[in-house]
Amino acid sequence: xxxxxxxxxxxxxxxxxxIMHFANFFRFMESAELDLxxxxxLSVHWRDGPVKWGFPRVSTSCDFTKPARFEDVLTIAVxxxxxxxxxxxxxxxxxxxxxxxxxxGRITTVFCRSDGPEHLESVEMPATIREKLxxxx
Amino acid sequence: xxxxxxxxxxxxxxxxxxIMHFANFFRFMESAELDLxxxxxLSVHWRDGPVKWGFPRVSTSCDFTKPARFEDVLTIAVxxxxxxxxxxxxxxxxxxxxxxxxxxGRITTVFCRSDGPEHLESVEMPATIREKLxxxx
Amino acid sequence: xxxxxxxxxxxxxxxxxxIMHFANFFRFMESAELDLxxxxxLSVHWRDGPVKWGFPRVSTSCDFTKPARFEDVLTIAVxxxxxxxxxxxxxxxxxxxxxxxxxxGRITTVFCRSDGPEHLESVEMPATIREKLxxxx
Amino acid sequence: xxxxxxxxxxxxxxxxxxIMHFANFFRFMESAELDLxxxxxLSVHWRDGPVKWGFPRVSTSCDFTKPARFEDVLTIAVxxxxxxxxxxxxxxxxxxxxxxxxxxGRITTVFCRSDGPEHLESVEMPATIREKLxxxx
Numbered sequence: 001x002x003x004x005x006x007x008x009x010x011x012x013x014x015x016x017x018x019i020m021h022f023a024n025f026f027r028f029m030e031s032a033e034l035d036l037x038x039x040x041x042l043s044v045h046w047r048d049g050p051v052k053w054g055f056p057r058v059s060t061s062c063d064f065t066k067p068a069r070f071e072d073v074l075t076i077a078v079x080x081x082x083x084x085x086x087x088x089x090x091x092x093x094x095x096x097x098x099x100x101x102x103x104x105g106r107i108t109t110v111f112c113r114s115d116g117p118e119h120l121e122s123v124e125m126p127a128t129i130r131e132k133l134x135x136x137x
Numbered sequence: 138x139x140x141x142x143x144x145x146x147x148x149x150x151x152x153x154x155x156i157m158h159f160a161n162f163f164r165f166m167e168s169a170e171l172d173l174x175x176x177x178x179l180s181v182h183w184r185d186g187p188v189k190w191g192f193p194r195v196s197t198s199c200d201f202t203k204p205a206r207f208e209d210v211l212t213i214a215v216x217x218x219x220x221x222x223x224x225x226x227x228x229x230x231x232x233x234x235x236x237x238x239x240x241x242g243r244i245t246t247v248f249c250r251s252d253g254p255e256h257l258e259s260v261e262m263p264a265t266i267r268e269k270l271x272x273x274x
Numbered sequence: 275x276x277x278x279x280x281x282x283x284x285x286x287x288x289x290x291x292x293i294m295h296f297a298n299f300f301r302f303m304e305s306a307e308l309d310l311x312x313x314x315x316l317s318v319h320w321r322d323g324p325v326k327w328g329f330p331r332v333s334t335s336c337d338f339t340k341p342a343r344f345e346d347v348l349t350i351a352v353x354x355x356x357x358x359x360x361x362x363x364x365x366x367x368x369x370x371x372x373x374x375x376x377x378x379g380r381i382t383t384v385f386c387r388s389d390g391p392e393h394l395e396s397v398e399m400p401a402t403i404r405e406k407l408x409x410x411x
Numbered sequence: 412x413x414x415x416x417x418x419x420x421x422x423x424x425x426x427x428x429x430i431m432h433f434a435n436f437f438r439f440m441e442s443a444e445l446d447l448x449x450x451x452x453l454s455v456h457w458r459d460g461p462v463k464w465g466f467p468r469v470s471t472s473c474d475f476t477k478p479a480r481f482e483d484v485l486t487i488a489v490x491x492x493x494x495x496x497x498x499x500x501x502x503x504x505x506x507x508x509x510x511x512x513x514x515x516g517r518i519t520t521v522f523c524r525s526d527g528p529e530h531l532e533s534v535e536m537p538a539t540i541r542e543k544l545x546x547x548x
Contacts, residue, residue, distance in 0.1 A: 010305050011318055012158050016151035016207055017456060018528055022468045023149055023441070026434035031284050034345075044285055045344065045428060047254060057433045061472035067531065070153055070319065071308075117184060117429055120478065147442050148455055154319060155391055159331045160304070163297035168421050171482075181422055182291060182481065194296045198335035204394065207456065208445075254292055257341065286434055288427035290481055295423045321528060344427055391458060 002077035002093070003039060003136065005032035009072045019067035026060060029092045029105045032076040036090075040132040044109075055088065055109035056120065062105040072096045080137035085124045086111050088133060139214035139230070140176060140273065142169035146209045156204035163197060166229045166242045169213035173227075177269040181246075192225065192246035193257065199242040209233045217274035222261045223248050225270060276351035276367070277313060277410065279306035283346045293341035300334060303366045303379045306350035310364075314406040318383075329362065329383035330394065336379040346370045354411035359398045360385050362407060413488035413504070414450060414547065416443035420483045430478035437471060440503045440516045443487035447501075451543040455520075466499065466520035467531065473516040483507045491548035496535045497522050499544060 007028050015021040030044070037043055045054035068074055075095050082089040087110045094102040111125045125133075144165050152158040167181070174180055182191035205211055212232050219226040224247045231239040248262045262270070281302050289295040304318070311317055319328035342348055349369050356363040361384045368376040385399045399407070418439050426432040441455070448454055456465035479485055486506050493500040498521045505513040522536045536544070 008305075010301065011308065012152060012160055012301050012304055014153035015149060016153065016155045017463070017465060017467065017525075018153045019467075021149050022471060023434050023437035026437065027284065027286050030286055030434070031282075034285065043345065052428070054428060056428065056430075056478075057475060059472070059474045060433060061470070063470045064468060067467075071317065114428075145442075147438065148445065149438050149441055154326070154328060154330065154388075156330075159334060160297050160300035163300065164421065164423050167297070167423055168419075171422065180482065189291070191291060193291065193293075193341075194338060196335070196337045197296060198333070200333045201331060204330075208454065251291075285426060286432050289423060290425035290427065290429045292427045297423055 001137075002079045003032075003036040005035040005076045005078060007031060007074055007076065009068050009070055009074065011070055014070050019069055020072075022062070022064065025062050025064075025068075025094070025103055025105055028074065028076060028094070029060075029062075029090070029107055032078050032092055033090055033107065036078045036136060040136050042129060042132055050115065052114040054112055054114070056112050057107055058087070058110050059108045060106060062103055064103045066096075066100055066102050068094070068096060068102050074102065080133060081106070083130070083133055083137050085130075086122050138274070139216045140169075140173040142172040142213045142215060144168060144211055144213065146205050146207055146211065148207055151207050156206055157209075159199070159201065162199050162201075162205075162231070162240055162242055165211065165213060165231070166197075166199075166227070166244055169215050169229055170227055170244065173215045173273060177273050179266060179269055187252065189251040191249055191251070193249050194244055195224070195247050196245045197243060199240055201240045203233075203237055203239050205231070205233060205239050211239065217270060218243070220267070220270055220274050223259050275411075276353045277306075277310040279309040279350045279352060281305060281348055281350065283342050283344055283348065285344055288344050293343055294346075296336070296338065299336050299338075299342075299368070299377055299379055300381075302348065302350060302368070303334075303336075303364070303381055306352050306366055307364055307381065310352045310410060314410050316403060316406055324389065326388040328386055328388075330386050331381055332361070332384050333382045334380060336377055338377045340370075340374055340376050342368070342370060342376050348376065354407060355380070357404070357407055357411050359404075360396050412548075413490045414443075414447040416446040416487045416489060418442060418485055418487065420479050420481055420485065422481055425481050430480055431483075433473070433475065436473050436475075436479075436505070436514055436516055439485065439487060439505070440471075440473075440501070440518055443489050443503055444501055444518065447489045447547060451547050453540060453543055461526065463525040465523055465525075467523050468518055469498070469521050470519045471517060473514055475514045477507075477511055477513050479505070479507060479513050485513065491544060492517070494541070494544055494548050496541075497533050
């Protein structure tokens with residue numbers, strides 16, 4: 001089961017090779033992840049008084065098959081590949097408007113609590129959050 | 138009197154027109170501003186316990202004369218054009234390694250205090266900060 | 275008469291001050307400009323055999339009133355302020371989902387022809403292009 | 412044997428979590444790769460009349476250990492892990508100014524020839540290029 005998100009390749013997303021710069025695929029993955037999280041009432045970062053909660057990234061990768069070009073509208077199919085006690089592993093399948101496979105990316109995030117600057121600690125997800133993610137998986 | 142900062146145009150700074158994307162000039166201005174501030178023992182953003190201090194931008198502009206290209210090493214001459222009680226107005230003259238004028242940018246920043254998220258208030262600069270900036274002007 | 279475009283502030287658009295980084299406003303202006311151009315059958319950059327046509331930027335500015343924050347959905351009202359023989363001057367009014375004015379930006383572009391790398395020459399817009407822009411103005 | 416490159420974390424490289432945004436690690440890898448290529452008289456992209464040569468990315472990854480923060484000066488140790496007939500696989504070890512390991516990234520690039528827009532074809536590296544890379548490996 002995949003969640004679908006769409007995003008257009010902007011002029012500023014390209015580089016002088018005439019294609020989307022590879023680092024921007026990670027920004028596209030992040031906005032697709034947020035679309036999925038919004039669809040189940042969650043986010044990647046929020047604040048509860050002085051405490052910040054969120055899903056920082058611990059690992060990520062991307063394999064590129066075909067270039068994405070200016071004005072392409074990419075469909076990003078997001079799949080939760082693994083849901084742990086503290087972590088979520090996503091897979092992102094990019095296709096363009098002609099249905100061609102463009103790239104496959106992955107992000108593993110870990111649920112974290114921050115009590116202030118310089119503090120960041122991974123913690124188990126509360127049941128309510130895990131349940132929502134689990135229904136999306 | 139100008140302060141000189143240098144920065145190379147990276148591959149990822151270009152766009153499909155084969156030149157540096159215009160939005161990146163503002164990132165180059167910001168790193169040149171930081172170089173100037175570091176040279177006088179200041180920064181654009183710091184924390185003192187729970188309070189954050191910094192110089193958010195209130196206005197900025199850039200006029201482009203010639204394109205900057207991949208691997209160009211730009212010299213950015215930073216001049217403080219106006220130093221107010223709360224604000225600093227910078228001018229940035231970009232030239233490339235052949236001495237050609239590329240662009241002229243401007244940023245006006247205002248000294249601000251933030252006591253927490255959602256709070257941001259412009260305040261007068263302490264004498265020590267104003268003095269340092271005044272020597273650089 | 276304004277053309278309306280919407281874009282969400284992504285996590286990666288923010289900086290450590292907790293607000294959208296100022297350079298990203300220029301990326302938002304560019305995608306709003308493209309939305310307007312698409313709506314009248316144009317673009318900011320296209321190719322006709324070996325010749326590239328487009329609207330490089332010659333000047334831009336932005337005044338910031340209130341911060342844009344993560345997950346804000348900004349409405350960008352695009353107005354053509356001046357349509358010359360070779361140039362188009364746009365104004366961008368940013369508001370957030372609560373209707374608050376966030377920023378006002380401007381971009382002046384010049385119609386250009388490029389016959390190859392290192393070549394870029396401003397030229398008069400063909401009547402068909404000028405007419406389309408003129409109806410949007 | 413590693414090649415060392417340094418780059419400072421700029422204000423605009425951070426996100427609202429107060430740390431360098433993860434997508435920017437890929438930009439830092441690319442500038443470190445360029446530093447290595449420059450040191451042996453090569454680049455990632457160049458033009459020979461109408462033909463473009465370069466090293467587009469086919470795969471990349473990054474594992475994050477500790478956050479990189481604003482004003483950190485990162486040392487990026489670049490190692491060529493594998494040199495094929497057409498491809499180069501790099502490893503990037505990021506440490507901060509306190510010697511702490513921050514992240515480990517990888518990029519695999521493939522030598523390509525482009526005869527025009529929409530054309531991109533992987534080809535074997537000429538002996539002179541392979542030899543230079545081989546001495547750096």
